[in-house]
Amino acid sequence: AQKVTQAQTEISVVEKEDVTLDCVYETRDTTYYLFWYKQPPSGELVFLIRRNSFDEQNEISGRYSWNFQKSTSSFNFTITASQVVDSAVYFCALSEAETSYDKVIFGPGTSLSVIP
């Protein structure tokens, strides 16, 4: 069965600190996709990244970076030099490509507050 765990329910950091959001997933499939979405207070879902299970290279995009480790089934997300605008709920998600369509399984989310 597929499952996504985000153990941190809420995190508060002071502006300019670095913060890492943890994500651990479970799947029996060998081919799968991992995602991160941001949900700001306005409520919409903002796509951040998609990785497939065969690509374990870490990725950096500006202040955002992602660390994918298959050995520990983790896909952690780090924000460097956090800003107030980073305050949001962040969802990690999993999609198994071996089904014929993309049913995305979301984690419960981590609420990040960046304090000025």
Add this chain to the structure above:
Amino acid sequence: NAGVMQNPRHLVRRRGQEARLRCSPMKGHSHVYWYRQLPEEGLKFMVYLQKENIIDESGMPKERFSAEFPKEGPSILRIQQVVRGDSAAYFCASSVTESSTSYEQYFGPGTRLTVT
């Protein structure tokens, strides 16, 4: 190229009324997914539809909920005889194809249903 559109953005219904939520996928997308986000929770898959077909409704409550995606027009999520527990944000997503390459799902802004 307009994104996924959902309307209304906010919907208030009294207990016992019907709620109709609409989703227009991105141009060229023929696959629609509905997700529900209960307060303080992550998104949960409800149903996956292609034009005129329901492919997977394993996440839909057994009663009062139905979905359709007609040949012409938007996808509709219908909730009959709403109860307070139906209050949630309902997100629609669309993708180009079902293929196992797991094309990214594009999410709409959501419809926030409040049942009074």
